Amino acid sequence: MTSSSDLEQIETRTLSLVRDFSFLHADDPVANSCKAVADAVAQQAVTSSEGGKRLRALLTLDAFRAFAPQDVAERDMDAVLDLACAIEVFQTGALVHDDIIDDSDLRRGKPSAHRALATDTHSDAIGHGLGIMLGDMLATASVDIANKAACRLGSGSSVVSAFLNMHREVEIGQVLDLAVELNTLDDPEELASASLNVFRWKTASYTTIAPLEFGMLAAGLAPADARRLALAIGLPLGLAFQLADDLLDVIGSSRNTGKPVGGDIREGKRTVLLADAIEAAGDVERRELIDMWEAESRDEAHVRRAIALFESTGAIARSKERIAGLWLESKAAIETLELSQDRKDMLTEACARFVPIVREQG
Amino acid sequence: MTSSSDLEQIETRTLSLVRDFSFLHADDPVANSCKAVADAVAQQAVTSSEGGKRLRALLTLDAFRAFAPQDVAERDMDAVLDLACAIEVFQTGALVHDDIIDDSDLRRGKPSAHRALATDTHSDAIGHGLGIMLGDMLATASVDIANKAACRLGSGSSVVSAFLNMHREVEIGQVLDLAVELNTLDDPEELASASLNVFRWKTASYTTIAPLEFGMLAAGLAPADARRLALAIGLPLGLAFQLADDLLDVIGSSRNTGKPVGGDIREGKRTVLLADAIEAAGDVERRELIDMWEAESRDEAHVRRAIALFESTGAIARSKERIAGLWLESKAAIETLELSQDRKDMLTEACARFVPIVREQG
Structure with a gap:
C-alpha cells in the first residue's frame, strides 16, 4: 500500500x-x-x-x-x-x-x-x-x-487499555489547556514550560505517541516496550508538530493550512511563541505584548504588531530551533531501534510528515 | 453479603x-x-x-x-x-x-x-x-x-462490548430527550409514546437492563441469552422506575426524594403524566395545559393547578396503573427463569427496589 x-x-x-x-x-x-x-x-x-x-x-x-x-x-x-x-x-x-x-x-x-x-x-x-x-x-x-x-x-485488553489511556491523556490535556488560560503572563519561563506541557498531553498523546504505540502493540511488541519506544520517538515528534502548527499560524506556509495567518494571536491563545517573545523582549515591548493579550480582543494592527515582535525578539527563530532539535531527537530514537535500515527509513519518512516545515525551511 | x-x-x-x-x-x-x-x-x-x-x-x-x-x-x-x-x-x-x-x-x-x-x-x-x-x-x-x-x-470483550452498548444507548437517549422538546404538544398520544421511548433509551438502558445483563455475563451466560433475559426483566422494570420517579415528583412520597414537589412541572418537562393529562382532558383544560407548558416559566399557582389537572383527568391514576402493569410484567419474566425459587425470589426482591411506590400504594 x-x-x-x-x-x-x-x-x-x-x-x-x-x-x-x-x-x-x-x-x-x-x-x-x-x-x-x-x-x-x-x-x-x-x-x-x-x-x-x-x-x-x-x-x-x-x-x-x-x-x-x-x-x-x-x-x-x-x-x-x-x-x-x-x-x-x-x-x-x-x-x-x-x-x-x-x-x-x-x-x-x-x-x-x-x-x-x-x-x-x-x-x-x-x-x-x-x-x-x-x-x-x-x-x-x-x-x-x-x-x-x-x-x-x-491483542485484546492491552490495546483497549492503551486506547483508554490516550482518552485520559487528552482529557487531562484539555483541562491543562484551560488551566494555562488562568496563568499569569508575567512569568514567561513558566508559561513556556506549561504550554509545552499542554502539548505533551493534549497533542503528542494522541497525535504521535498513541499511533506509534498502537502500531507496535498490533505488531506484537510487549506493552511496556511499545510504550517506551512510542514515547522516545513520539513525544519529541508531537511537540515539534504542535510548535510547527503554531509557527505556521504566524508565518504562513507555502501549503494551504486552511487558516488565515494570525488566528491564534487574534484569539489571544497563549503559545510558546508568545512566552518566548515575552521572555526575550525588553521592558517596553514586554508590557506591550502583555497588554495586547490581556485585552478583550485584538485587531488586524495588533496581529501585525505581534508578529513583528515575535520576529524581532527572536521568538520565531527560537521556535524553529526548538522544532529542529526535537525532530533530531525523534530521528535519533528511530535510529536506535533494532530494525533493518529499510524499516527505519520508512518509519523516519512516516514521522517526517508531522514536520513539513523542517523541509520547507531547508 | x-x-x-x-x-x-x-x-x-x-x-x-x-x-x-x-x-x-x-x-x-x-x-x-x-x-x-x-x-x-x-x-x-x-x-x-x-x-x-x-x-x-x-x-x-x-x-x-x-x-x-x-x-x-x-x-x-x-x-x-x-x-x-x-x-x-x-x-x-x-x-x-x-x-x-x-x-x-x-x-x-x-x-x-x-x-x-x-x-x-x-x-x-x-x-x-x-x-x-x-x-x-x-x-x-x-x-x-x-x-x-x-x-x-x-469474560473479556463481551462485557466491554455490552458496556459500550450501554454508553451508546444512553447517549441516543439524551438525543431523543432533546428531540422530544421539539415535539408539538397537540399530539398527546405520540408525546406519551415518545416519552416512554426516551425512558427506554435514557433510563432503562443503564438503570435496569445493563446491570442485569452485566451480572448475567459475569455469571457466565452467553451474550445473546444475557441480553434477551435482561431486556425481558429490565425493560418493563426500567420504564416503571422512571414513571414512578416522575409520579413522585408530582404526588410526593413518604420517603424523602430530596426534591421539592412539582419540580418537573416548574421546569416544563414533557412527561408521560403530561401527555396522559392532555389526552384525557376536555378542550378547555387541554388548552390550559398546553398554554402552561408553552409559557416561558411556571409559578407556584401553575404547579398546583397542573397537579390538580393531573389528578382530575385521571393521569395520576393511569400512571399508577402503568407502573403496576410493568412491574407485573417484570416479575413474570423473572418467574419464567430456569433458576431455583430461592434465587428467583432474591432477584424479585432486588428488582422491587426500583418500584417502592408499588408497596407504598399497597
Missing part, C-alpha cells in the same frame, strides 16, 4: 465506521417523532468526520508495517486499519467538544458541529446539548471500534 | 476507583502552575460521585448472585463489584453532562459540577469547559474500570 492509497482507505473506512455506529440500527426501537433529530446527529457525525489529514491513522499503519513480521503484516492489516481509524474517530469527537468549549463557529471551513445542530433544530440550547452528546457518541464509537479491532488482533 | 454491606462496599470502592483514575499519578509529568486546576477537577470527580442510591450497582451484584454457580460467585465477587461500580461512575459522568445541557445549578443538593468548577476558577466559561471534560473523564474512567474488571472475569 502506498501512502496515497492508505489515505483513501482510511477516509472510506472511517466514514463507514462512523456511519455504522451513529445511525440508528434497523432493530433500534425509536419513536417516529424523534427520528429526524437522531438522524441529524448521525449525519453530523459523518460530516464532522470528513476531510481530515489523517496523519494519525497513517502513522499507525506505518508503525505497524515497520515493526510487524511479514506474515503478521499481511494477516492483520485490515484490523489495524480499523484501529487506525478509531484514532481519527476519537479526534473528531474531541474536536466537537473543543469547539463547544472554545465557542468556535467554524471547523475545517464548515460550521462547527454544535452550530450546525443549532441551525438544524432552530435552537442554540438544543444545538449545544446535541453537540455535547455527539462528542460523547464519537468517543464511545472510537473505543468500540478499537475494542473490536483488538479482538480481531488477538 | 447483605444489601446494606453491599451498599457500603459499593460506596467505598466507587470513590476509590474514581480517585485512582482522576487524580494525577505520581509519574504524570504536569507543569506546577497547572496542577491546582487539575486537582480541582479530580476533587470534583470525587465530590460528584458521592452519595448516590447505588441502585444500579446493587442490582448488578444481585443479578450475578442469582445466576452464578456457587464457586463462580465466591471467586469473582470482587471483580463484579468493580464492574458494578463502573456503572455508577458512568452515571456520574452522564449526570455532569446532563446538568450542563439543562443548565442546572444543583445536583443532589450540592452545586452541579460545572457550577462548582466555575466557582473554583472564578470563570463561568472555564467552569463550563472543565465540566465537559470532567464528564468525558468519568466516561473514560467507567470503561477503563469495566475493561479491567472484564479481564479479571475472563
Whole structure:
C-alpha cells in the first residue's frame, strides 16, 4: 500500500465506521417523532468526520508495517486499519467538544458541529446539548471500534487499555489547556514550560505517541516496550508538530493550512511563541505584548504588531530551533531501534510528515 | 453479603476507583502552575460521585448472585463489584453532562459540577469547559474500570462490548430527550409514546437492563441469552422506575426524594403524566395545559393547578396503573427463569427496589 492509497482507505473506512455506529440500527426501537433529530446527529457525525489529514491513522499503519513480521503484516492489516481509524474517530469527537468549549463557529471551513445542530433544530440550547452528546457518541464509537479491532488482533485488553489511556491523556490535556488560560503572563519561563506541557498531553498523546504505540502493540511488541519506544520517538515528534502548527499560524506556509495567518494571536491563545517573545523582549515591548493579550480582543494592527515582535525578539527563530532539535531527537530514537535500515527509513519518512516545515525551511 | 454491606462496599470502592483514575499519578509529568486546576477537577470527580442510591450497582451484584454457580460467585465477587461500580461512575459522568445541557445549578443538593468548577476558577466559561471534560473523564474512567474488571472475569470483550452498548444507548437517549422538546404538544398520544421511548433509551438502558445483563455475563451466560433475559426483566422494570420517579415528583412520597414537589412541572418537562393529562382532558383544560407548558416559566399557582389537572383527568391514576402493569410484567419474566425459587425470589426482591411506590400504594 502506498501512502496515497492508505489515505483513501482510511477516509472510506472511517466514514463507514462512523456511519455504522451513529445511525440508528434497523432493530433500534425509536419513536417516529424523534427520528429526524437522531438522524441529524448521525449525519453530523459523518460530516464532522470528513476531510481530515489523517496523519494519525497513517502513522499507525506505518508503525505497524515497520515493526510487524511479514506474515503478521499481511494477516492483520485490515484490523489495524480499523484501529487506525478509531484514532481519527476519537479526534473528531474531541474536536466537537473543543469547539463547544472554545465557542468556535467554524471547523475545517464548515460550521462547527454544535452550530450546525443549532441551525438544524432552530435552537442554540438544543444545538449545544446535541453537540455535547455527539462528542460523547464519537468517543464511545472510537473505543468500540478499537475494542473490536483488538479482538480481531488477538491483542485484546492491552490495546483497549492503551486506547483508554490516550482518552485520559487528552482529557487531562484539555483541562491543562484551560488551566494555562488562568496563568499569569508575567512569568514567561513558566508559561513556556506549561504550554509545552499542554502539548505533551493534549497533542503528542494522541497525535504521535498513541499511533506509534498502537502500531507496535498490533505488531506484537510487549506493552511496556511499545510504550517506551512510542514515547522516545513520539513525544519529541508531537511537540515539534504542535510548535510547527503554531509557527505556521504566524508565518504562513507555502501549503494551504486552511487558516488565515494570525488566528491564534487574534484569539489571544497563549503559545510558546508568545512566552518566548515575552521572555526575550525588553521592558517596553514586554508590557506591550502583555497588554495586547490581556485585552478583550485584538485587531488586524495588533496581529501585525505581534508578529513583528515575535520576529524581532527572536521568538520565531527560537521556535524553529526548538522544532529542529526535537525532530533530531525523534530521528535519533528511530535510529536506535533494532530494525533493518529499510524499516527505519520508512518509519523516519512516516514521522517526517508531522514536520513539513523542517523541509520547507531547508 | 447483605444489601446494606453491599451498599457500603459499593460506596467505598466507587470513590476509590474514581480517585485512582482522576487524580494525577505520581509519574504524570504536569507543569506546577497547572496542577491546582487539575486537582480541582479530580476533587470534583470525587465530590460528584458521592452519595448516590447505588441502585444500579446493587442490582448488578444481585443479578450475578442469582445466576452464578456457587464457586463462580465466591471467586469473582470482587471483580463484579468493580464492574458494578463502573456503572455508577458512568452515571456520574452522564449526570455532569446532563446538568450542563439543562443548565442546572444543583445536583443532589450540592452545586452541579460545572457550577462548582466555575466557582473554583472564578470563570463561568472555564467552569463550563472543565465540566465537559470532567464528564468525558468519568466516561473514560467507567470503561477503563469495566475493561479491567472484564479481564479479571475472563469474560473479556463481551462485557466491554455490552458496556459500550450501554454508553451508546444512553447517549441516543439524551438525543431523543432533546428531540422530544421539539415535539408539538397537540399530539398527546405520540408525546406519551415518545416519552416512554426516551425512558427506554435514557433510563432503562443503564438503570435496569445493563446491570442485569452485566451480572448475567459475569455469571457466565452467553451474550445473546444475557441480553434477551435482561431486556425481558429490565425493560418493563426500567420504564416503571422512571414513571414512578416522575409520579413522585408530582404526588410526593413518604420517603424523602430530596426534591421539592412539582419540580418537573416548574421546569416544563414533557412527561408521560403530561401527555396522559392532555389526552384525557376536555378542550378547555387541554388548552390550559398546553398554554402552561408553552409559557416561558411556571409559578407556584401553575404547579398546583397542573397537579390538580393531573389528578382530575385521571393521569395520576393511569400512571399508577402503568407502573403496576410493568412491574407485573417484570416479575413474570423473572418467574419464567430456569433458576431455583430461592434465587428467583432474591432477584424479585432486588428488582422491587426500583418500584417502592408499588408497596407504598399497597
